[in-house]
Amino acid sequence: MDTALRALAEPRRREILRLVWDRERAVGEIAASVGVSQPAVSQHLQVLREAHLVSDRRDGARRLYRARPDTVQALREFLDDYWTSGLSQLRDAAEAAEQSKRSKRRREH
Amino acid sequence: MDTALRALAEPRRREILRLVWDRERAVGEIAASVGVSQPAVSQHLQVLREAHLVSDRRDGARRLYRARPDTVQALREFLDDYWTSGLSQLRDAAEAAEQSKRSKRRREH
């Protein structure tokens, strides 16, 4: 999970992840889009793959990559929990300061 | 917003953000917890401050830091949009695959 966060910290990797989001793409295709060398893209894809953020499959001589919605979803939920747990603590503390309780139900949307 | 993501990419900064999440803490207190030098903590806090992820106030000779829930909330919503927009694109692509057209318009955001 930390791997995924570190993978997303790099703007170029977010750009690449965007590209393979709606449809799978070949490495060369990605390299042409982002404007760096093909090895650079391969290295980024390796990082994304190790973070389980993309999946790959062979297509003849090419290799197609695409985003993995399951991992992306899991990461999103992790971040949601990360934030909300902290936010709820803050809100609880603020409320307790003036009158206490009753807002906990409002947090789950 | 990219600043906030880069700030959170560093595990040590997430650890620090966790520490100042529920209550404000002094720099020295944080340094003692995370096990690095005080200047290192000050530098991390500066990054977090520039990302608007923490606020600070003077307390005598000390300086107290704490997380800024508003920015954290904004970042959370940004990430939610980031994911959901991609997920909806995936859904669109899946639809287009079996019946075609009509999803192309939705892709330009």
Place this chain on the structure above:
DNA sequence: GACTTATATAAGTGTCAACTTATGCCTTGC
């Protein structure tokens, strides 16, 4: 099998940033 195309890996380079120690700046207590 030789040639081409597509990608992965190797090796090298430069930059950035996380950390260190040293020092300066405030604030408080005497």
Place this chain on the structure above:
DNA sequence: GCAAGGCATAAGTTGACACTTATATAAGTC
């Protein structure tokens, strides 16, 4: 004012990493 505590800033070092070119591996074509 002066000393001490608390933090920020300066300067330097080191390791990580994003990128490059060069080369190896794999698949398709003839």
